Amino acid sequence: MTPLYGRGLPEGCFITGTDTECGKTEVTLGLMHLYQSLGETVVGMKPIASGAQVTEAGLRNEDAVRIQHQASESCSYQLVNPYTFQPPIAPHLAAGQAGVVMTMELLHDRYLQLAALADRVVVEGVGGWQVPLGGGWTVADLARTMGLPVILVVGLRLGCINHALLSVESITRSGCTLAGWVANRIDTGMLEPDGSIDLLTREIEAPLLGVVPPLSNPGPAEVAACLALPE
Numbered sequence: 001m002t003p004l005y006g007r008g009l010p011e012g013c014f015i016t017g018t019d020t021e022c023g024k025t026e027v028t029l030g031l032m033h034l035y036q037s038l039g040e041t042v043v044g045m046k047p048i049a050s051g052a053q054v055t056e057a058g059l060r061n062e063d064a065v066r067i068q069h070q071a072s073e074s075c076s077y078q079l080v081n082p083y084t085f086q087p088p089i090a091p092h093l094a095a096g097q098a099g100v101v102m103t104m105e106l107l108h109d110r111y112l113q114l115a116a117l118a119d120r121v122v123v124e125g126v127g128g129w130q131v132p133l134g135g136g137w138t139v140a141d142l143a144r145t146m147g148l149p150v151i152l153v154v155g156l157r158l159g160c161i162n163h164a165l166l167s168v169e170s171i172t173r174s175g176c177t178l179a180g181w182v183a184n185r186i187d188t189g190m191l192e193p194d195g196s197i198d199l200l201t202r203e204i205e206a207p208l209l210g211v212v213p214p215l216s217n218p219g220p221a222e223v224a225a226c227l228a229l230p231e
Helices: 024-037 062-070 091-098 104-115 139-146 160-173 193-203 220-224
Strands: 012-017 042-045 048-050 053-055 058-060 083-085 120-128 132-134 150-155 178-184 208-212
Touching: 012 024, 012 139, 012 160, 024 042, 024 062, 024 120, 024 150, 024 178, 024 208, 024 220, 042 062, 042 104, 048 091, 048 120, 058 062, 058 083, 062 120, 083 091, 091 132, 104 120, 104 139, 120 139, 132 139, 150 160, 160 178, 160 193, 178 193, 193 208
Parallel strands: 012 120, 012 150, 042 120, 048 083, 150 178, 178 208
Antiparallel strands: 053 058
């Protein structure tokens, strides 16, 4: 792929993280809001979600519902979140328990349908970059199948430097383009967070797109105010 530095993101981007609970959804919503503030229409996608509530309409994942509601255009839940599983466990295990075989063909088809509705599609992965999806597929294969540049969310806590650098190495080796990374201060008790950010800024060739501080009400607008898009 051609590096994206200096010419922005094409059609959309794929949000991955150093691990689970690192703030991928908040950054996804923030980026959607940022695009919208620039006058672009945006839809979001969470292809796979583990951890859902039973509702009258079927299984619903809270993060996927938030992404659905943030969209500039009306999208069905099934388009935004094709695979939804109730137990909050690894997606390949949840799919196995449900007797579901996830396919890249279906996910790519749903992505193309969303891409036809708006200027941008922001896709949130599940867990980290190498999370297995069953059938020998991983999150990395999902991003590569969609042909999207990747933004890495680094959850700032003890151990994040190792997780971030290993994720960057894996993203690069996968053939995907790392368009940038976001530092998210999820651990308010972390010592020397600025030192970790400084080191990662030196070691990661892709640009730092923003630092999200601890927010009492991390809505899309508040997160968007902390972010920038690649120039």
